[in-house]
Amino acid sequence: MKAGIKYCGGCNPAYRREKVEEILRRAFPEVHFFYISSGDLEDPRRLDLIDVVDVIVCISGCKRGCAVESVESSIASRNGGTSVTIMSIDGEREKEDIIAEFERCLKS
Amino acid sequence: MMNGKEYIESLKKYKPTIYFMGRKIESVADEPMFRPHIHAAAMTYELAHDPRYEDVMTATSHLTGERTNRFTHIHQSVDDLVKKVRMMRLLGQKTATCFQRCVGFDALNALYITTYDVDKKHGTDYHERFLEYLKHVQKNDLMCVGAMTDVKGDRSLRPHQQKDPDLYVHIVERREDGIVVRGAKAHQTGAANSHEVIVMPTRALGPEDKDYAVSFAVPIDAEGLINIFSRQTNDTRRLDGDIDCGNAKYGIVGGETLMIFDDVFVPWERVFMCGEYDFAAQLVETFATFHRQNYGGCKVGVADVLIGATAGLAEYNGVAKASHIVDKLTEMIHLAETCWCCSLACSYEGYKTPSGAYVPNPMLANVTKLNVTRFPYEWSRLAQDIAGGFVITTPSEKDFRNPETRELIEKYMKGVDGVETEHRLRMFRLVENLAIGAQLPESMHGAGSPQAQKIMIWRRGSVDMKKELAKIIAGISEDEHFRKIVGKSEEEFFREMLERLKKS
Numbered sequence: 034m035k036a037g038i039k040y041c042g043g044c045n046p047a048y049r050r051e052k053v054e055e056i057l058r059r060a061f062p063e064v065h066f067f068y069i070s071s072g073d074l075e076d077p078r079r080l081d082l083i084d085v086v087d088v089i090v091c092i093s094g095c096k097r098g099c100a101v102e103s104v105e106s107s108i109a110s111r112n113g114g115t116s117v118t119i120m121s122i123d124g125e126r127e128k129e130d131i132i133a134e135f136e137r138c139l140k141s
Numbered sequence: 142m143m144n145g146k147e148y149i150e151s152l153k154k155y156k157p158t159i160y161f162m163g164r165k166i167e168s169v170a171d172e173p174m175f176r177p178h179i180h181a182a183a184m185t186y187e188l189a190h191d192p193r194y195e196d197v198m199t200a201t202s203h204l205t206g207e208r209t210n211r212f213t214h215i216h217q218s219v220d221d222l223v224k225k226v227r228m229m230r231l232l233g234q235k236t237a238t239c240f241q242r243c244v245g246f247d248a249l250n251a252l253y254i255t256t257y258d259v260d261k262k263h264g265t266d267y268h269e270r271f272l273e274y275l276k277h278v279q280k281n282d283l284m285c286v287g288a289m290t291d292v293k294g295d296r297s298l299r300p301h302q303q304k305d306p307d308l309y310v311h312i313v314e315r316r317e318d319g320i321v322v323r324g325a326k327a328h329q330t331g332a333a334n335s336h337e338v339i340v341m342p343t344r345a346l347g348p349e350d351k352d353y354a355v356s357f358a359v360p361i362d363a364e365g366l367i368n369i370f371s372r373q374t375n376d377t378r379r380l381d382g383d384i385d386c387g388n389a390k391y392g393i394v395g396g397e398t399l400m401i402f403d404d405v406f407v408p409w410e411r412v413f414m415c416g417e418y419d420f421a422a423q424l425v426e427t428f429a430t431f432h433r434q435n436y437g438g439c440k441v442g443v444a445d446v447l448i449g450a451t452a453g454l455a456e457y458n459g460v461a462k463a464s465h466i467v468d469k470l471t472e473m474i475h476l477a478e479t480c481w482c483c484s485l486a487c488s489y490e491g492y493k494t495p496s497g498a499y500v501p502n503p504m505l506a507n508v509t510k511l512n513v514t515r516f517p518y519e520w521s522r523l524a525q526d527i528a529g530g531f532v533i534t535t536p537s538e539k540d541f542r543n544p545e546t547r548e549l550i551e552k553y554m555k556g557v558d559g560v561e562t563e564h565r566l567r568m569f570r571l572v573e574n575l576a577i578g579a580q581l582p583e584s585m586h587g588a589g590s591p592q593a594q595k596i597m598i599w600r601r602g603s604v605d606m607k608k609e610l611a612k613i614i615a616g617i618s619e620d621e622h623f624r625k626i627v628g629k630s631e632e633e634f635f636r637e638m639l640e641r642l643k644k645s
Contacts, residue, residue, distance in 0.1 A: 047601070097502065
């Protein structure tokens with residue numbers, strides 16, 4: 034299984050965003066995590082990588098949700114869209130809550 | 142959508158119980174003491190029909206697809222949040238006072254978001270009820286007063302601890318067809334000339350305060366609803382003519398009432414919270430965020446008029462080119478535009494809630510309002526400084542109209558050549574209205590007093606994150622990026638650097 038991680042720009046995060054990634058990597062060693070860059074989202078050919086991921090984890094530092102906004106707007110502008118599952122984190126969350134949501138996303 | 146005239150006519154269909162200065166008001170629309178406030182609210186209707194302003198004054202309802210007045214709209218995007226504050230500034234410029242309709246607007250948006258969340262947790266159907274109510278408001282272009290602030294009694298006690306249980310609005314009876322409520326709300330801006338009242342709790346509540354966790358809407362003329370219109374500084378000047386008020390057409394601040402619910406019946410379809418105390422704080426904070434967002438818009442629009450009046454008076458006084466006058470006017474502009482920056486920033490940093498509606502950034506909305514509890518005092522001080530002493534010693538309009546004193550006032554109140562004395566008098570009165578009157582305490586306490594904003598700012602200040610930033614810079618916590626930049630640990634880097642320095 035593959036999961037893409039997209040961070041927001043981190044201008045003024047209200048919590049330590051990296052914690053989410055650390056929790057997921059530790060809890061799901063069988064999943065291959067990799068980063069999705071802004072360049073990937075802007076280039077239609079590179080954006081095709083979303084067809085091979087099971088989940089995109091969008092990690093935003095605040096409720097403004099810039100990470101999920103950039104992913105959703107890129108997907109919306111893509112021909113044919115996509116059915117990839119998006120998990121959005123935009124604030125401090127309990128470890129168990131993050132793991133449970135990721136599991137739900139993998140199953141969907 | 143109604144226009145301004147139609148709005149005023151629409152008020153005649155309602156028969157609210159309102160008292161002022163010892164008398165019961167027969168017709169709100171015809172009451173001279175209320176007319177300036179009514180005109181200010183009417184501007185929110187009138188500009189929606191003007192092609193020069195309709196872009197910010199109207200919006201498309203996401204429920205019906207119909208074009209509606211923006212004051213009944215639920216924000217569907219960041220652009221909607223930005224247009225909201227643009228609308229506030231515009232209306233501040235056009236009325237130079239409070240146009241009152243934002244409170245109900247903010248109540249609609251806060252309830253849209255909160256009823257959705259309550260239903261999700263408790264399995265209730267408040268959101269559906271609220272959507273029907275919202276359609277009614279949009280279709281009929283109604284003005285709603287958002288009633289939040291309870292009279293509170295002893296502030297050190299929670300609602301259920303008060304000696305008199307009615308000092309916070311609460312449910313006194315649950316019936317098959319609805320609820321009966323009792324209590325009172327204070328400072329109800331625009332209540333006298335609204336069509337509807339939307340009630341919300343005023344604070345976070347616990348299980349013992351369950352009966353105080355109540356939100357509902359009733360028409361302004363609901364049986365048992367009594368409004369006592371408040372006095373304002375210099376209010377009876379509006380009976381003396383059109384000069385001494387300063388802003389005779391639109392008044393000063395919003396026209397507030399003490400609103401009493403004397404066993405008012407509310408049918409279930411108009412009840413949006415009934416005992417869900419765990420959502421009282423969310424509703425209050427969401428409403429406060431929307432309402433605090435506004436103040437860098439409306440108050441800045443009013444400040445634009447004050448800056449214009451002050452600059453105009455400086456011209457009439459013959460001091461417009463003095464460098465200290467230019468400097469002070471520049472400072473007034475800077476202060477006002479700083480507040481405008483805050484309103485725009487909290488709007489642009491707004492985000493989507495689970496309900497689909499958008500909310501401004503709460504931290505920045507609170508910063509906006511906290512600045513507005515301070516900066517208007519400074520720009521008003523500067524306006525008083527520039528205007529000079531006549532701002533409080535100008536002869537009355539009656540003496541100006543009296544043939545025995547008219548010529549003396551014309552002669553001795555004259556400013557620069559080419560400007561009529563009456564214009565100078567009018568400008569002094571406008572500055573008095575805007576820089577000395579009730580505008581200032583309204584900036585202080587409207588949308589919550591300063592400490593309310595400070596509590597929210599502290600809660601959302603992410604101080605732990607800031608402490609961690611400091612530890613990294615101070616060399617206490619690891620700086621992973623510094624390690625990547627220099628290719629080694631901080632300890633190694635500085636040890637090697639010192640060794641190199643010793644050798645050189």
